[in-house]
Amino acid sequence: MAYLQQGGRLSALADAISVSDLWMINPPEIVAVEDYFRLCLSASELLHDPLLGIKAGQNAGLENFDVLGEALVNLRAKSLTLGHALHQVMALERLVHRLGTSRIESDGGNIRLIWRAHFQQHKAARLVCESVLSGIIHLAEQLTGRLIPVMEVCFIHARPENHQEAKYQQGFRAQCRFSQSHNSMMFAADVLAWPLKNIARPSVAESTAGQIVDQVKNHIGKNLLNSPKLPQIAAILGQSERSLQLQLKQQGTSYQQLLADVRLHHAQDYLQYSNLSILQISQLLGFKEQSSFNHFFLQGSGLSPKKWQKVSRGALTS
Incomplete structure (x- = not known):
């Protein structure tokens, strides 16, 4: 989605990763990790956009998370909190997420969500890590109906060449630190108590x-x-x-x-x-x-x- 929004052509991306146009239009339900990495790298290179990972995360929605998305919808229907949702993510992602796993730790009265990538040394790791953390923030905002005030975001990868601090700040709405010991984001513990909001799209008949x-x-x-x-x-x-x-x-x-x-x-x-x-x-x-x-x-x-x-x-x- 982020690739198309910036004018990217599916045929060009298909050529870049050596698949058919039909594969791009109707990809398999399960995409191999290496194919996903090639998609990320090729899309970024074709657009000359090193920040495509952040933008891809901002397009993440419940419909993109299959089993996990269904579980989060059920939590939202029960009027629970963002904290419940994050724990549900951690309980299920080992079963449905092949890119990495996360855990929550206390950090001086705040909460730090740490995401451990399974392929941290891969060339595509920066794009993927930035996409995942951006996606978690965006998903949390969909679940609560509020912008999530992140205190800081940390990345294992080094500061990118031609780093655009303002763009990272806009993308994560937080200070970003590079060459850290983990990929993570920290936010105030009180934010975990924010209630989930039922934001299901109403039908035309229901729209008032x-x-x-x-x-x-x-x-x-x-x-x-x-x-x-x-x-x-x-x-x-x-x-x-x-x-x-x-x-x-x-x-x-x-x-x-x-x-x-x-x-x-x-x-x-x-x-x-x-x-x-x-x-x-x-x-x-x-x-x-x-x-x-x-x-x-x-x-x-x-x-x-x-x-x-x-x-x-x-x-x-x-």
């Missing part, structure tokens, strides 16, 4: 104006970095701007109000649970200037970002 509000907020959250506008979100939902505005008005809200609500909610999560600077947080939320973010946050919460962060973190340690 109330659900439209949730859909708009969901798509705003996914696109905050690019300061999403009403026309963009309406197009994603397959509606005209006017139709979407009318439905939101019927629910007593507006697009600008929803945008402000989503920004404030995610800003509070980042300030409380991530290690990003206030400037970095403002950029991830689509603000061009930190001063604009400071003004927005003060209006919405009654406190400056710095003061709110101090108070919220004090509550965590008290």
